[in-house]
């Protein structure tokens with residue numbers, strides 16, 4: 193008899209400021225069994241961010257040592273810092289049978305597409321670049337220089353949208369959330385999760 197289907201991995205990608213984080217936390221209210229992998233980063237914590245909850249905050253050398261040790265499923269330099277998904281974060285959840293969500297930028301999503309082609313890739317797109325700018329400014333967490341850098345990167349990221357299995361345009365939060373939920377539920381029911 194075949195064993196149980198392996199747990200699903202969902203990669204949610206798209207430009208910074210597109211609302212990936214908000215969509216994922218709302219999605220978890222609707223599908224509580226979804227688990228979120230906590231990424232590692234070398235950027236400094238923002239006010240209110242907690243070690244081990246929002247990120248594993250690592251010094252640059254510690255991050256690079258873990259890259260050398262092969263601890264990351266994917267990692268990328270983004271806007272002057274390093275970000276990466278620790279294998280242990282994903283393995284312990286899939287090992288326990290839970291579906292896992294990775295919220296990552298585009299370079300990392302491409303790496304996962306290569307190494308885990310069975311992962312479900314979902315690209316969240318903004319209705320327009322202008323709305324990203326408003327959101328990044330409204331969030332008030334980044335300097336004008338950091339925002340300008342993120343917007344530059346975002347232009348390149350938007351060009352990548354067609355590379356991924358699914359696209360959800362976040363023009364209206366509720367609608368985007370409904371679409372995301374439909375995709376995730378259909379994949380979970382395919383795998384019997």
Ligand code: 5GP
Pocket residue numbers: 206207208209212231232235266267268270275276277278295296297298299300301
């Ligand atoms: P922020 O600094 O705003 O928290 O994150 C910046 C970007 O890095 C966002 O697009 C976020 O999705 C992405 N990111 C967060 N964690 C990871 C990760 O583990 N790997 C990769 N490749 N990107 C990540």
